[in-house]
Amino acid sequence: MTPSRRNFLSNGAVAFVAAGGVSRASAALLPEAASQSSPVTQAPRAPSSGRPYNPVVTLNGWTLPFRMKDGVKEFHLVAEPVVRELAPGMTARLWGYNGQSPGPTIEVVEGDRVRLFVTNRLPEHTTIHWHGQRLPNGMDGVGGLTQPQIQPGKTYVYEFVARRSGTFMYHPHADEMTQMAMGMMGLWVTHPKDPSFMPVDRDFVFLLSNYDIDPGSATPKVNTMLDFNLFTFNSRVFPGIDPLVCRLGDRVRIRIGNLTMTNHPIHLHGHEFVVTGTDGGWVPPSARWPEVTTDVAVGQMRAIEFEASEPGDWAFHCHKSHHTMNAMGHEVPTMIGVDHQGLVEKIQKLVPDYMVMGDRGMADMGEMEMPLPDNTLPMMTGTGPHGPIEMGGMFTTVKVRRDQRPGDYKDPGWYRARKDSIAYEWSGESAPVSRAQAAPEDVRTLSVRRKGGHASHE
Numbered sequence: 112m113t114p115s116r117r118n119f120l121s122n123g124a125v126a127f128v129a130a131g132g133v134s135r136a137s138a139a140l141l142p143e144a145a146s147q148s149s150p151v152t153q154a155p156r157a158p159s160s161g162r163p164y165n166p167v168v169t170l171n172g173w174t175l176p177f178r179m180k181d182g183v184k185e186f187h188l189v190a191e192p193v194v195r196e197l198a199p200g201m202t203a204r205l206w207g208y209n210g211q212s213p214g215p216t217i218e219v220v221e222g223d224r225v226r227l228f229v230t231n232r233l234p235e236h237t238t239i240h241w242h243g244q245r246l247p248n249g250m251d252g253v254g255g256l257t258q259p260q261i262q263p264g265k266t267y268v269y270e271f272v273a274r275r276s277g278t279f280m281y282h283p284h285a286d287e288m289t290q291m292a293m294g295m296m297g298l299w300v301t302h303p304k305d306p307s308f309m310p311v312d313r314d315f316v317f318l319l320s321n322y323d324i325d326p327g328s329a330t331p332k333v334n335t336m337l338d339f340n341l342f343t344f345n346s347r348v349f350p351g352i353d354p355l356v357c358r359l360g361d362r363v364r365i366r367i368g369n370l371t372m373t374n375h376p377i378h379l380h381g382h383e384f385v386v387t388g389t390d391g392g393w394v395p396p397s398a399r400w401p402e403v404t405t406d407v408a409v410g411q412m413r414a415i416e417f418e419a420s421e422p423g424d425w426a427f428h429c430h431k432s433h434h435t436m437n438a439m440g441h442e443v444p445t446m447i448g449v450d451h452q453g454l455v456e457k458i459q460k461l462v463p464d465y466m467v468m469g470d471r472g473m474a475d476m477g478e479m480e481m482p483l484p485d486n487t488l489p490m491m492t493g494t495g496p497h498g499p500i501e502m503g504g505m506f507t508t509v510k511v512r513r514d515q516r517p518g519d520y521k522d523p524g525w526y527r528a529r530k531d532s533i534a535y536e537w538s539g540e541s542a543p544v545s546r547a548q549a550a551p552e553d554v555r556t557l558s559v560r561r562k563g564g565h566a567s568h569e
């Protein structure tokens with residue numbers, strides 16, 4: 112056993128003893144740390160005390176309960192290893208908060224004094240940084256800079272006033288390359304003091320995160336710099352991501368935070384929206400312009416708003432096409448246009464399971480039943496009412512329904528469009544197809560010049 116392995120184990124043992132051995136008297140001072148094991152979207156949690164607000168809905172997530180103590184809103188976050196189902200068929204061993212990655216959403220009201228107890232049940236030290244908040248410097252959660260690291264088994268207390276309304280995030284500022292690659296992050300929403308300020312009927316929130324998990328394994332590779340293979344909304348990939356269910360005519364807000372290593376152009380079909388909020392606060396109406404795609408850069412928050420005026424199942428996704436794929440083989444050659452005739456039989460004599468892939472594009476992958484290693488997902492997955500959707504990763508739908516009851520977020524199933532309103536196959540006479548002249552057989556796209564110049568190269 113190496114010394115570092117031994118240290119790791121003894122740290123873990125200390126954490127366990129400390130977490131399990133808290134005396135009753137001191138435990139009573141801490142607010143209960145609620146935990147969540149289900150990845151299903153929980154209904155919005157109306158505040159039980161304190162100032163009123165219109166709660167948000169965390170996509171495939173939940174809101175952390177609080178208690179009022181002498182006028183202070185108290186929360187208890189526990190940083191710990193968690194098991195997160197990324198989609199049915201695949202679970203990942205992540206680090207998160209209170210049983211899930213991302214951690215629970217924290218909802219408070221502008222002007223609230225907030226006290227956050229943070230218990231560390233990880234095998235290494237951590238901190239929490241309250242991304243975007245105005246707060247005293249010592250509460251900013253940058254390990255080494257503004258506070259000592261929270262060692263395994265210890266609980267730290269953060270306290271500050273939520274000074275401005277808006278959308279924020281929380282994440283570690285301690286070994287963050289590892290801890291964020293492992294899924295440690297959460298959302299924070301500060302509601303305006305006046306509940307009639309910019310009211311909406313549905314207020315959704317989610318974080319963008321990415322992981323690199325080899326097929327057949329469950330723990331993300333934390334040293335990956337750019338080549339991630341799973342891109343997620345709230346640590347879920349399509350078809351494991353719930354739809355954003357709306358009632359026709361609803362004013363809808365979607366708040367998106369990005370804690371991945373790259374930007375994500377988030378695109379909504381069938382509606383145009385305006386960006387109403389950024390990390391810096393609310394955008395004044397005179398400064399907004401209509402969009403159908405908004406780029407959410409690394410470390411940014413965007414709130415978008417629109418009227419759900421068009422019934423249907425509308426795609427809502429990152430527009431980087433690799434981000435709507437699950438674990439991909441990066442070494443796969445492009446085979447479009449390659450003639451396989453006669454080759455397959457020859458190869459199958461050596462490799463009986465060999466299949467031709469990609470000679471007419473990759474769309475076949477959406478329906479092909481290929482043998483997969485345990486605990487991974489097909490590259491494209493999810494089936495709709497008209498067949499395979501050929502998407503994974505950062506994709507879901509906004510479902511707009513006339514008969515969805517206010518406050519009801521239950522999936523209404525697939526949209527039943529009127530038959531004469533669906534794109535259809537032309538059954539009339541076919542017209543002659545005029546084509547550009549075919550490329551000549553002997554076309555050279557690459558001409559190599561050898562040292563001897565033109566003369567030696569024909």
Ligand SMILES: [Cu+2]
Binds near residue numbers: 376431434505
């Ligand atoms: Cu993306």
